[in-house]
Structure formats: C-alpha cells, structure tokens
Amino acid sequence: MPSGGRHLRLEILLLPLFLAGLYFMGLDWRPLLCFSAAYLFSSLWLSPDLDLRSNDARRRWGALGFIWVPYTKVFKHRGLSHNLLLGPLTRVGYLFLVGFLVLQALNYLGVRADFHLRISSEILAMIGIGLYLPNVLHILYDHFDSRVLKSGGRGQRRGYSKRCARY
Numbered sequence: 001m002p003s004g005g006r007h008l009r010l011e012i013l014l015l016p017l018f019l020a021g022l023y024f025m026g027l028d029w030r031p032l033l034c035f036s037a038a039y040l041f042s043s044l045w046l047s048p049d050l051d052l053r054s055n056d057a058r059r060r061w062g063a064l065g066f067i068w069v070p071y072t073k074v075f076k077h078r079g080l081s082h083n084l085l086l087g088p089l090t091r092v093g094y095l096f097l098v099g100f101l102v103l104q105a106l107n108y109l110g111v112r113a114d115f116h117l118r119i120s121s122e123i124l125a126m127i128g129i130g131l132y133l134p135n136v137l138h139i140l141y142d143h144f145d146s147r148v149l150k151s152g153g154r155g156q157r158r159g160y161s162k163r164c165a166r167y
C-alpha cells in the first residue's frame with residue numbers, strides 16, 4: 001500500500017496538469033480556484049484511507065479527528081470506501097451528515113445556524129470534480145501498487161492482506 005505521503009505527492013504533482021486542462025477548456029479563475037480548493041481539501045482531508053484508524057488525513061483533522069471514528073467502524077479498509085464511484089460519495093455524504101447533526105444540535109440549543117449558499121452549477125461542478133479526482137487517483141494508485149508493482153513472486157492476496165494489516 002502506498003503511504004499517505006506518496007498519495008499526496010502524486011495528487012499535488014498532477015494538480016497543475018488538471019488546472020492547465022481546465023484553463024484551456026476556457027474556465028476563468030473563479031471555477032479554477034474552487035476546483036483547486038476542493039481538490040486540495042480532498043487530498044489533505046478526505047482520503048479514502050479515512051477507513052483506517054490511523055492515517056495522515058485523520059491526523060490533519062486534529063482535535064476533530066474523532067468525527068471519523070464511526071466511518072472507520074462502518075467501512076472496512078479498501079471496501080466501499082475505496083470504490084471508484086461510491087467511495088468519494090461515502091465521505092462527502094458522511095461529512096454532510098456530521099454537519100447536519102451539528103447544525104441540528106446548535107438549533108436545539110437555540111443558536112441560529114442557517115446557511116443559504118447560492119452557487120452556480122459551474123462552480124458546483126468544479127467543486128464536485130475537485131473533490132472526486134484525488135480520490136480516483138488514490139484508488140487507482142492503490143490498485144496499481146497492489147496488483148502491478150507488488151505482483152512478482154508470491155501470491156498477491158497474501159501479500160496484500162499482510163500489508164493492509166500493518167495499517
């Protein structure tokens with residue numbers, strides 16, 4: 001399994017390429033900024049490895065890292081959390097659920113916490129793609145690492161589970 005640092009390096013390295021592609025597609029600085037912010041947030045704080053008890057992304061959450069404990073209990077390592085399509089949705093959906101519960105608790109305590117955001121569909125799409133892409137890179141890198149780089153010699157599955165057990 002690649003370390004969190006290797007995942008992060010690859011994701012940060014590819015960000016300028018994605019930005020260049022989006023720029024040449026004609027997007028102006030606002031959607032590019034939103035894409036970059038979402039991409040970096042996803043790389044640093046929404047890693048698929050949040051399904052592990054200890055990982056770099058969870059450490060970056062600092063004192064708020066505990067909010068990912070239920071996620072770790074529900075999603076086993078490299079299960080649905082590492083699904084190309086549904087994996088990112090589980091983390092974004094989980095984060096929305098936590099935010100919703102916090103807002104409900106604040107409202108219950110009498111603190112008005114209503115948010116009305118108006119964002120264009122273009123910005124929303126850039127945020128979605130920015131959140132999604134680093135997750136796709138992470139999952140593809142995990143597959144590439146476990147199936148291609150480490151496939152020589154012994155049985156893959158045995159080596160794979162041994163590596164996973166360390167994390």
Ligand SMILES: [Zn+2]
Pocket residue numbers: 048049082138139142
């Ligand atoms: Zn992973």
